[in-house]
Amino acid sequence: AIKKKLMQVFNAAGSQGGSVARALLESKKFAVRAVTRNVTQPKALVLQELGAEVVKGDLNDKASVEAALQDAYGVFLVTNYWEHHSKEEEVSQGKLVADVTKRLGVKHVVFSGLENVKRLTGGKLVVEHFDRKGEVEEYFWSIGVPMTSIHLAAYFENFLTLWKPKKASDGDYYTVALPMGDIPMDGISVADIGAVVSRIFDSPEEFLGKAMGLSAEALTVQQYADVLSKILGKDIRDAKITLEAYEKLGFPGAEEMANMFRFYQMKPARDVKLTHRLNPEVKSFSQFVSENKEALMGI
Template structure:
C-alpha cells in the first residue's frame, strides 16, 4: 500500500486546483498523491488529471456527505469555491452567489473536521469593506453589505475553518497575469488610431499579480512545509507593479508600444456596462489598500514555497502564442 499522503483537491479541473494537481504529479518523489474532486469524472479535464496519475472522485461542494466521503483518508484538502460558476435559475432564486459560497465553505469545513483532515488550505480573499468610508454613497453595496462580493464573502467564510479547529492555511490570490492578455479584463486593446493602450482602471497604484499556475505550486509548497503553516495567511504575488510598468513589460514582450492610460475606478464606474459597479469597487480597493496588499506579500516565504515563482517579465517570455493581439 502506498504511504503517500493524499491531498484532496476541490475544483481540480479549474485553474487553482488543477495547478495543485499538476504540481503534485510533477513531483513523484515528494511523498504526496492527488485526489482530484470534480462534479464530472468523465469530463476531458478530469481525464487529463487521471492520465497524470491523480485519483478522480466525484463530489459537489453543495453535498456535504459526498465531500465527507471524498475527504476520507486524506491527509490534506485544498478548498476553493467559484463565485462565478453558472447556476440554475432555481438556485439563483433561492440564494445569491455569495450565500452559495458561504454554504459551500461551511460544508467543506465541517466535512474536513469530520474526516479528520490534518491540514486544509482554504483559498480565500481579503475583506475589502474596511477600505470604503462609512456612509460612502458612491460605491454600491451588494448582497446585503458586500462591496466586492466575490472577495468579501470568501473573507467572511474564513471563520468556518477557524471555528472548525482543523489546521488551516489561508491562501490569498491576487490578480492573475492572464488578465493582462484579455482585453475584456486588464489586457491591452487597440484604440481608434490602431495603437495599443492599457487602461486597467487602477490609476497609479501598484497591483500584485501572479500566474494562475503559481497559485497551485504555492499551495503544494504549503502542504510540503506542513502543519507549521496552519493559521497563517499566504498572499501570492510574482510581481507588484504599476499599470505603467505592466505596459512597459507588455511593450517588450509584444515588440510594439503599449501606452498606459491612468484611468481610475470612477471611469469604470461611469462606463455603465453590466457589473461595472462591482468592478469599480474592486479597483477602488486596489487603490485604497495598495500598501496593505504589498505588505501581505512575503517574497522570501513565497520563493521558499515555490522556487519557480514567476515575475511578470519571465511569465510573458514563456507565452509567445498568447501575445497575438489584433
C-alpha cells in the same frame, strides 16, 4: 512501502485546483484525489493519466463532499464565485466543506481565500468575490479547522482576457485600462500557485494557522504596459483611466471591479519574498507574456 498522505483537491479541473493537483503529483510525496463535477472532461482525464484518483463531487451536496473527503490527510479548497455568481452558494459550499473537514479530523486544509473587504472597510467597499471567500475563511478559523489560507494577487492570466490591451480609438497604439493610478498592483500566474501549495502541505509546522498573500511581483500599470510593449513590439500605454470612469464602463460587475481596484490601492498584504521562497520558479510578468506571446499577438 510508506503509504503517502492523501491530498484531496476540490475543483481540480479549474485553474487553481488543476495547478495544485499537478504540483502535488509532481512532488511525488503525496497521493492525490482530484474532485470535479465532471470526471470525463479533458482536464480531469489528464490528471488521471498523471496518477490522480479522479472522483465526482458536488460542493452543494453533503453526502458527496463526505465521500470525497474520506481518509484525506489534507485538502485544497477553492470555491468558484464566477461559476454561479451566487454569493450565498459560495458561502454555503465553503461552510459545508469546513464542517465536514472538522468532523472527519482532516489535518491540514489549504484554503484559497481573500480578504473580507466589506468588514475591513466598515461597509464602505463591497467586493463580493473577495468578501464571500473572506466570510468562508473566517468561518474555518472560527470552528478551529487546522488551516493555512492563501490570498492570491491578481492573475496575470487576466491580461489574456478581461485586461487585454485594446486598440486606441485615436491612433496606432494600444491601452491597458486598469484604474490603479501610480500604485503598483501585485500579480501572479495561476499556474505557479500549485508549487507553493505543495510546499505548504510539506511544511505544516511552519504554515498551519497562518494566512498569507501570494504575489510574483508588483508593477504599476505603466510598467505592465511597458513589458507588453517590449515583448509584443507594439506601442502599449497606460490608459490612465480613473476609478469613476471605470465604474461607468457598463460591463456586468464594473462597479464591483472598481471596488476591487480601490481595495488594491490600499495595498493588501502580498508577500513576494515568501512566494519566491516557496516556488523559486514563479514567473515574472515578462516571462508570462513571453510564454503567452501567441495569444497576445492577436490584439
